Amino acid sequence: MARTPRWHGRLAAMTLALLASACMTAAPPARVAGELVTVRADTEPEARDLARRADDAAAWIRSICPETRTTRPVIWRVERIEPFKGFRFAEETDGLHFQFLCIDRIYLAQYAEDGAETHELGHYLLSGDWRRLPPFLEEGLANWFHVHDPGVDGKLRGDLLSAIAALALGVDLLVELGPVHSPDLVQPRGRRGALGFTSKLPGLRRVSTSSKSALVFQPIAERLAAHAHGYVIAERVIRRSGLVGMLDLCHRARKEGRARVPLDWLYEAAGVGDENGLRHAVLTDLSPGAFEVVLGNVAGTLLDQLAEEHGLQRGSPEFARWLGEVDPLLTLPENGLAKRVLELDGISGYLAHEIE
Numbered sequence: 001m002a003r004t005p006r007w008h009g010r011l012a013a014m015t016l017a018l019l020a021s022a023c024m025t026a027a028p029p030a031r032v033a034g035e036l037v038t039v040r041a042d043t044e045p046e047a048r049d050l051a052r053r054a055d056d057a058a059a060w061i062r063s064i065c066p067e068t069r070t071t072r073p074v075i076w077r078v079e080r081i082e083p084f085k086g087f088r089f090a091e092e093t094d095g096l097h098f099q100f101l102c103i104d105r106i107y108l109a110q111y112a113e114d115g116a117e118t119h120e121l122g123h124y125l126l127s128g129d130w131r132r133l134p135p136f137l138e139e140g141l142a143n144w145f146h147v148h149d150p151g152v153d154g155k156l157r158g159d160l161l162s163a164i165a166a167l168a169l170g171v172d173l174l175v176e177l178g179p180v181h182s183p184d185l186v187q188p189r190g191r192r193g194a195l196g197f198t199s200k201l202p203g204l205r206r207v208s209t210s211s212k213s214a215l216v217f218q219p220i221a222e223r224l225a226a227h228a229h230g231y232v233i234a235e236r237v238i239r240r241s242g243l244v245g246m247l248d249l250c251h252r253a254r255k256e257g258r259a260r261v262p263l264d265w266l267y268e269a270a271g272v273g274d275e276n277g278l279r280h281a282v283l284t285d286l287s288p289g290a291f292e293v294v295l296g297n298v299a300g301t302l303l304d305q306l307a308e309e310h311g312l313q314r315g316s317p318e319f320a321r322w323l324g325e326v327d328p329l330l331t332l333p334e335n336g337l338a339k340r341v342l343e344l345d346g347i348s349g350y351l352a353h354e355i356e
């Protein structure tokens with residue numbers, strides 16, 4: 001869009017509206033000051049519990065990561081991530097580090113899993129030259145902190161695992177459905193034949209150029225692809241040359257007058273030649289057990305999308321009956337592997353969790 005004076009005026013009005021609505025967002029009433037962070041939440045015990053965990057996470061990140069900022073973050077524990085009135089963030093967002101003019105704050109959703117505070121504190125603490133990481137890699141590094149935080153169980157989120165798997169498998173997965181006997185169930189339209197369904201994640205070239213704000217508002221598939229690519233690269237760069245090695249890339253970018261660390265430097269530091277090399281590396285990095293879990297998560301994600309197409313509620317008895325009827329088969333076209341989805345480890349956990 002051309003930046004005409006009219007557009008500038010509109011931008012200023014939007015900014016003012018945002019600030020005004022920010023003022024209207026009331027702080028949660030309870031306030032607890034920990035050693036390194038301050039937490040606001042609905043109740044004091046909730047604030048105290050989060051302050052303790054966030055203090056541990058912040059101290060740990062500072063102890064392993066060079067050149068982090070030393071200011072004190074304020075975390076707001078909120079019902080959902082909607083820091084501004086009328087400003088809707090994607091529902092799947094667990095937390096958000098928000099930095100805009102005078103507001104520098106971490107929002108954590110009440111439903112956020114343990115470790116989301118580590119992820120958001122990672123964003124907050126990376127300042128100075130760290131800001132030269134491309135946004136998708138900053139997400140990857142925040143995920144790395146989450147996974148390696150000794151205070152968290154160290155598991156990757158299922159949706160992130162799915163994205164990593166899709167990345168590793170050449171981003172082309174197929175779920176085939178068996179014959180469906182129930183006449184009121186309609187087969188998905190416009191897909192490969194009547195029984196096939198594929199899922200594609202955007203490639204790295206696309207997500208690597210996304211801005212920070214774009215990553216927050218993008219559709220979930222693009223956001224996951226960015227998080228997954230970023231995590232895999234961060235894991236490999238840090239394993240090879242540590243957090244210092246990653247920061248060195250940021251210093252080098254500054255010396256060469258670059259706003260962002262280029263993708264090629266990251267591939268080199270990760271020890272992979274290009275995007276295909278990265279995919280291959282992910283496959284060899286994953287243990288067979290982890291791979292099985294990954295497949296289950298992939299299948300879960302694809303089944304969610306299928307259920308949506310059929311107008312079925314995820315977690316409903318109808319959904320469970322439908323799964324039994326269609327008996328989905330997960331096919332990985334690139335290596336000829338086919339597995340019954342209902343036999344996958346990840347899926348049994350998924351179903352037990354979904355159907356209560």
Ligand SMILES: [Zn+2]
Pocket residue numbers: 119123139142
């Ligand atoms: Zn993040």
